[in-house]
Amino acid sequence: MLVRDLDRGARISVLTHGEDVDGVVCAALLLKRFPNALIDVAVPRRDLSGSYDVVADLPLPKMLEARLWVDHHAATIEEGRCEERIYDPSAPSAAGLLAGYLGLGGDELAAIADRADSAGYLSGSPRELRGDYDPAWDVNDAVKSITSKERFVELARVLATRGAAGAREAFEEEISHTRWLRGRAEEAVGEILRIAGERRPDSYIIIVPPIERGGSTFSGHIVFSLYGAGARASAVFYGQKPGREGCWINVAKGFRALDASAIAEKYGGGGHASSAGAPIGPEKVDEIRREFERAGLNPLVVDLRGMKILRDEH
DSSP states (O other): OOGGGSOTTOOOEEEEESSSHHHHHHHHHHHHHOTTOEEEEEOTTSOOOEEEEEEESSOBOTTEEEEEEEEOOTTOOBOSEEEEEEEOTTSSOHHHHHHHHHTOTTOHHHHHHHHHHTTOOSSOOOSSSSSSOOTHHHHHHHHTTOOSHHHHHHHHHHHHHHHHHHHHHHTHHHHHHHHHHHHHHHHHHHHHHHHHGGGOOSEEEEEOOSOSSSSOHHHHHHHHHHHHTTOOEEEEEEOOSTTOOEEEEEEOTTOOSOOHHHHHHHTTOEEOSSEEEESOOGGGHHHHHHHHHHTTOOEEEEEOTTSOOOTTOO
């Protein structure tokens, strides 16, 4: 029997990406269809194993098994066993694919995941809870400051039952923290451009301090702001604690000379051609710099770890 044909009361097991909008919306869509679903979370750059009814927005390595696997990442792993496979690297989100499969096409949450995962927001990033802005920001800003699986599952349940408006009310503290981080990111952008001075680099490799709870708000805001200043690509090193190192590689729209996923794969990671991650720390800065230079770029390395960006901590 197909997963979508199971009884509404089925207690299915779900593994989804626990760090972003796409992952939490996948969980919410499954909770809409199966309110008793058991939600577990993981991140794609860690070893994945076990057996689940649904694996969504994650790779499917050999040690992972699913009745239904749903993903859209271009450089994904699909060596594990599954009975149903829904994979389309051209799709803007895994949630959109899952919504179609479950008969929830056109769902507000799937549209939110499409916009968030492709950076296609309908408005600029907000600084406060008030105002007229894309509700996808509320979902993004909530999930980016969540630090426990329990809170992640609660967000998924709120989205399933009350939508994005409910998330704004129930996750005000997390949303406010994420927006505080954006303010600190604005300061960091000013510092980076000051360091760049007259050099006018076309790309950046940035080492950030452990300022974030677990998301990528701080680094993401820096990267996309630098694109507005003419950058073509960026790499961000974060999480200097053992076992939590990471490098996020991102390429500006329209720049084809650098494939982020191809670089990430060399270091045990993966993702999209325009955005990918690998489990490596700042000790690999020189290697990533050479990858950029091979693509014809002239990167500037900036270490923000000594910058006093935590003043007036939220």
